[in-house]
Amino acid sequence: MDRPAPFYEYRYLTQEQRDLLLCYRQQQGYPWHAPPHPVREATHYLFTAANFEHRPIMSSEERRLAFQTRLLQRLQAGGIEVGAWVILPNHYHILALVPDFGKVAPVFQHLHGSSSRQWNLEDGTVGRKVWYRYTDRAMRSERHFYTTVNYLHYNPVKHEWTDRADEWVSSSIWAYLEKKGREWLIDLWREYPVREYGKGWDW
16 A cells, blocks of 8 residues: 555545545554654654644744754753754754653653744744644664764755755754764765665654
């Protein structure tokens, strides 16, 4: 069976497409109306969250940097160790070590709730839906982890927001450049190329 459309497009689907989507989720053992969180061990995860319908609500660099600060602070306060991140105008990725998966949902709920209220007040759009649910994927190996680091740092280039990864401010590439150096990152890119990474990873 082909993968049906994501649930935030649900209201645009025909009844036949809706039935197909629910059938698919049942066959996969997923909750009918929420993305799955099947692995709950203490390991590294890639977390992704998008603005509803991928609208570029975080279009300004100032907003992205402020959100980045809040995100990293909230995760640290929850005992979650961040390994890499990138904040784009309409979504973000976080690669993090999670010792207690039960602490994840409260962090994202608080962060998304508070940012929604603030941005809707700033934009004069009270009541606007800002976030769609986050997804997670457990890292399977060292290669998976480091390829994910490269994928996150390359993401702004992939989505054509910039021509160079090191020109994108709201990303952990700057922390890696400072701590590891440019040559280390170049070697990492050669050793763990992104290639087709990310196509269908979140299903």
